[in-house]
Amino acid sequence: MTLFELVIRSMRKNTKHYYLYYFALIFSTSLYFIFATLQNDSSVITASIGNIQFSSMFNAAGILVLVIVVVFMIYANSIFLNRRSKEIGLYQLVGLTHSTVARLLITENALLGMGALLIGVGGGALVSRLFVLILMKLIGIENPVTLSFSGTAALQTIIVFSVIIGLTLVQMLFKVYHTTLLDLFTANRQGDHPKQPKTVLSALMGLVGIVLIAFGYILSAHTLGPNLFLQLATILGSTILGTYLLFRVTIGWLFFRIRKGKGGQLGLKNSLSLAPIMHRMKGNANSLTLITILSAMTLTMVAISYSLYYSAESESRGMLPYDFIFENNEQDAKSFRAELDKAGFTFVNRPVEAIRLQGAIGQNEEGSNLLLLGAEQLQANGRDIVVPGQGEAVWYTGLRKALSKELDTVAFPQAVDFDANGVQVKLNITREVDRYAMNYSIYGRQLIVPTATIRAIREQMPASPEYEAIHIDTYKIADKNEREAASGIYAKVVKGNKLSPDFDTFYKASLRKFGLIIFIAGFLGLIFLISTGSILYFKQMTEAEQERKSFTILRQLGFGEREIMGGIIRKQMFVFAIPLGIGLMHSMFAVKAASKLALSDLTFPTAISMSVYTLIYFVFAILTLVYYRRIVRAAL
Amino acid sequence: MNQNTMQKTVLHAQQVRKSFGVRGNVQQVLRGIDLRVVEGEFVGIMGPSGSGKSTLLNVLATIDKATEGKIFVGDMDISNMKNAELSDFRRKKLGFIFQDYNLLDTLTVKENILLPISLGKMKKAAAEAEFQAIAADLGIGEIAHKYPHEISGGQRQRTSAARALIHRPSIVYADEPTGALDSKAASALLGMIEELNRQRNITIMMVTHDPVASSYCSRVVFLKDGMLYSEVYRGSKTRQAFFKDILNVQAVLGGDHVDSV
DSSP states (O other): OOHHHHHHHHHHHHHHHOHHHHHHHHHHHHHHHHHHHHHHTHHHHHHHHOOTHHHHHHHHHHHHHHHHHHHHHHHHHHHHHHHTHHHHHHHHHTTOOHHHHHHHHHHHHHHHHHHHHHHHHHHHHHHHHHHHHHHHHHHTOOSOOOOOOOHHHHHHHHHHHHHHHHHHHHHHHHHHHHSOHHHHHHGGGOOOOOOOOOHHHHHHHHHHHHHHHHHHHHHHHSOOOSOHHHHHHHHHHHHHHHHHHIIIIIHHHHHHHHHHHTTTOOHHHHHHTHHHHHHHHHHHHHHHHHHHHHHHHHHHHHHHHHHHHHTHHHHHHHHOSSSEEEESOHHHHHHHHHHHHHHTOOEEEEEEEEEEEEEOSSTTOOOEEEEEEEHHHHHTTTOOOOOOOTTEEEEEOOOOGGGOGGGGGOOSSEEEEEEETTEEEEEEEEEEESSOSSOTTSSSEEEEEOHHHHHHHHHHSOSBTTEEEEEEEEEEESSGGGHHHHHHHHHHHHTTOTTSOOHHHHHHHHHHHHHHHHHHHHHHHHHHHHHHHHHHHHHHHHHHHHHHHHHHHHHHTTOOHHHHHHHHHHHHHHHHHHHHHHHHHHHHHHHHHHHTTOSSOOHHHHHHHHHHHHHHHHHHHHHHHHHHHHHHHTTO | OHHHHHSOEEEEEEEEEEEESOTTSOEEEEEEEEEEEETTOEEEEEOOTTSSHHHHHHHHTTSSOOSEEEEEETTEEOTTOOHHHHHHHHHHHEEEEOTTOOOOTTSOHHHHHHGGGTTSOOOHHHHHHHHHHHHHHHTOGGGTTSOGGGSOHHHHHHHHHHHHHTTOOSEEEEESTTTTSOHHHHHHHHHHHHHHHHHSOOOEEEEOSOHHHHTTSSEEEEEETTEEEEEEEOTTOOHHHHHHHHHHHHHHHHHHHHHHO
16 A cells, blocks of 8 residues: 555545534635635725725734634644544554654645645635625625635635644644654543542632632723723733633532532442543643633624624614704705605604703813703603703713713712803703713703703893804604615705714614624634534544443443433533533623623623524534444444 | 252353354354353353353343343343343343453542442432442452552452442353452452352352362353353362362363364
């Protein structure tokens, strides 16, 4: 048999085993290629979106893909090399030299890697149109965009992935040249034996792990201070270290307590779950930490992106309660109204009387512009606005909780004094609301007062420079589908005045922005998910092989396939659910911290994205169970 | 023989045959074996390599299925049982001691021993008492919380024996239990098994190729080419005398063994 025949044979055998690895590799190559294409060929996208930033977004996404692919490939490759240790040793035992074995492995891996690379680029080119369609759908652009095959992108992909494949080759060389034959033959039997943990020390360390995670959580719940970067780094560091300790010490310690409590009567299920997990806890702490952190990152990224996309409309509404407004411009308002009538649109047009004047909220503050709005008039538009009592006001800050630092110093109720032409008006601000009462584009801090107060002020205060009576015409279009056309009319009427954004334009722009983000985050998340899932699968595959002997023993002792599978299911539950559970918890706190920057409630979209993630994740758990079943079946 | 018929039959094999291979290339390994084991017997099975010892043990132990013939354990016919039933039966009625111990590395000595009764309905306290008794008999109480890799071969095999006995099986099968032990550990183990056999009236069937090991038995059955060749009873003989008997049979058996393989 020539060397080449040997290569072909072992390749055939390996693809059968590692199909998931090649799938992940091909998928990430494709995605990297598509990102590269979109980045290089952004003319099409830029034309439709009109923002040059997107090219750099795709660039960043491509780099993230590379990072995860490097981690994934090096990791998977080391698992495979360990699995094949015996084979490598056998080659050397029958007299192949180091260099021949190295040549064999390199040829094999290079062929497979290049194959995956070509399929990835080819497949990417084929499905890139589909991806563009998805992207267009997400960002709400109807007209079809064609995407031509980008040579630059293909070249970039090939170079970058060749380098990564080169890295795995170096890894293989290292294995062949720097491992003794004996090590090669015993590699599969490695696995530490559980020692009785030094109770006090490990209980303490385990506690430290939990404390570190809790500290990270608590810190994340606090308003981001001036040392934003330091704070973020502390949160990340403390959580990651805590997670590692959790896997390395806490869980082991907990399992040890449980096991000790059983007094030797472990039962079959625990013998197949608790015992082997404890057996490998030391070796698995690194990978489980990696998987947990990756899961947490992915979940956070996907959940936040999806939340942004999902709440684009409600966020826009929070900024712009009215579709269109005209400030002290009845002429334009009238012509706009006439145009709308002409187009036959149904709309609601209401005037709102307001006053802008100088005043200070809080003691330490300089005077600033305050906008008093009549509550009853706002309410008349069917909005959820409570009319304050006589002499009272409600402050619609429009500021997200996290950003309204100054509010911390303002206690409610809070008195405000206006002083104009010797006339004094006192208002009592009873509370704040984190929305806008009037479109954010209008100048001044928005205070809602009873309309009677507005009238009274107008009567009491004669015209003065510090005081300005304002008439606002608000428009709301009843039918969503007519908004776009109305937006066009509005643009014509205000002659492209940038200072008066309308709801539709604002909403569409944010939809585009967040659509692009969810597009990138979604596919990145998928790659991360497939990588972490695959790593877990490979690890379990190896463990299953190592446990084969135990299954044989158990079946000889008379334990049925079903009973053994029951124990294995419990083990897989632990192995998959623990990192996922902790990852979910991490990301929930991260999303919670981030949700302070948003006006709308993110619970629902976060729940959706986390459920989808969990569902796909458990597909890998099922795959490992299928693999285990095959081994248990063949064990006797 | 008279004495045996009065006692309860634990294992009864009738015309057991086993062949391997597909049509055209069938190899008969067991060619019609009749064997009866009564309660409290310690039966040794000897024979040259390829005589079918291990196959016989596997078939009688329900790990493998006979091609033909009937096997009764107690009054149960195990030759027609389905796989799931067999597993159940194995777990409840049979005990096993293997040459390479077959202990689970991830479990302590105690956990290994208590494994066979883990699916049963036995109360915790009862299981604990059972464990203490068997551990005392086999002298492994001290190492109950150690892992298999921390103890000696002899201790491992005693652990394996304890696991085979904990659920009070109808019969214990031992496959070369001393094969991996040094002579001192081997004789210590066999002494203990003999003692248990006498005290607890446990029925044991042991496959071995070591005449010293089989001299601890109460009866030794010789196999040759898949058939029963001969058998010797110890009766009231000393172990040394019985050992000589065994050697004599083996000498005859071994003479043409060279040709037969």
